Amino acid sequence: MGVAKVFIGVDPHRLSATIEVVDGRERLLASGRFGTDKAGYAAMRRQVAGWPQRVWAVEGSNGVGRPLAQRLLADGELVVDVPAKLSARARLFDTGHNRKTDAHDAHAVAVVAVRTPTLRVLSHDDELEALRMLVDRREELTRQRVQTVNRLQRLLSELLPGEAKKDITALQVKAMLARVRPRDLAGKTRRRLAVELLAELVAVEKKIKASTVELRAAVLARGSTLMDLHGVGPVVAARILADVGDVARFADRNRFASWTGTAPLDASSGEQIRHRLSRAGNRKVNHMLHIAAASQIRLDTEGRVYYRRKLAAGKTRMEAMRCLKRRISDAVYRQLLADARAAEKTAKSDSVNADPGGHCGASL
Incomplete structure (x- = not known):
């Protein structure tokens, strides 16, 4: 009988971290509060050492939880990112209220990790x-x-x-x-x-x-070619690369557009078909796409022609801008995929060249 997998929900803070260990049926196995210093981190690792098949679920791994998540990744741990919205929803459904404590937060994060197999898996990349x-x-x-x-x-x-x-x-x-x-x-x-x-x-x-x-x-x-796109400079390209990480985590351009906040939300009712602006997604990347769109409109580019065509079709300036941002989001996604394929091909070629293979010797 194999060792069961456990999920470790982490509610991180600057000086402390509260954890809760649950199994696949959400049964509590262990909990504790540890400091984020060297001694506290070592004690936290020792408490969960008895479960070799473990998944760390860190809330806010791009914010206050980033230092702890990076330390875990550097030590070879499997870490997933739990958005704060999901943990707040789980806390509300499980407790009937949304009052926050460190223990409740850690439990909610662990529950989300158990119930959501599609959470983003973090990777260590210096x-x-x-x-x-x-x-x-x-x-x-x-x-x-x-x-x-x-x-x-x-x-x-x-x-x-x-x-x-x-x-x-x-x-x-x-x-x-x-x-x-x-x-x-x-x-x-x-x-x-x-x-x-x-x-x-x-x-x-x-x-x-x-x-x-x-x-x-x-x-x-x-090895990125994002700066080949009009309106995408070093700052825009760097922010996209840093926040996207592995583009393979997005199934298609629609998922990527949902993450960038450029996919409109369906707000239809009955026979009235309409969409509204999405406030979800990564707002920093959304701002970068807005900068790229504004640059394309200001210069003589295909984006400017597209923008004016949308205006001629009766859309407002904001609606035309949203359409252009979605168009740029799709172009960025294609460019990221192309760069990933090129990097993979280069890695395979290097590995083949590094292998000397068999050599024919002189026969006597």
Whole structure:
């Protein structure tokens, strides 16, 4: 008789993790709360060591649960990702209320793992993890630049009323500050703060440029051809690669579009056939597709022709934009599949070339 498989539901936090071990019939086998430090992690691994056939189900493996999930993957564990929506639904159905405790959360995560065989299986990939960190850092720098520009705009509107620009650059700010020489204490302080913010803006823009160059090199080193698509630059390609992981987990382009949030939801009722905008899916990737669509509309591309054709057919600008985003989503899916096939073919060719095979020797 073989050893039964168990499912370990994990409710992760920054300093602790609560687990619950259940079998295939959702019977409780063990539970506990452990620290996320080295000693706590080792104790958690020891508690479940008696079940060799185990599946770790981590809630929010792309968020607060990512560090723990990556540690488990690095140690060769089988880890699946449980979306927070599924665990909340399971908690509500099992308890009759949606009150959260760590124990209830861990139980709900384990139950979802038992009942949902199609959960995404995580894989350990150092390159993708590094790419994800780089693109996250790039987004942080972009937000920092926006905040710095907004503070500069506020100070410039007080120093030079009526001369504020919508999209201001560091060179424009420098030229504007060179023209103003306040004599009062408040004006001098305001100008000094603006000069400091200008220095911060120059520094963050330099970091953004360097980060973009690094992302481009990382995407190309990955063997991706996503940047061949119009509107898809290093940042968009890096975010898609980092969040998609293995494209084989999507059965077809429709599943991929549902994950990217570009597939409209059916809201038909009776004889009235209509669809509504989907707010589900990966919102970061959806935003990247929106950037690609806006770039295609702005430039002379096939996407721009498609967009205008939808407008001529009577669709609104937002509806035409949604159609274009779905079109780009399908193109990205095809490109990811092509890259995966090319990488697989290259790997097979390398393995064949690495095998010397049989060699004929001299016969006596």
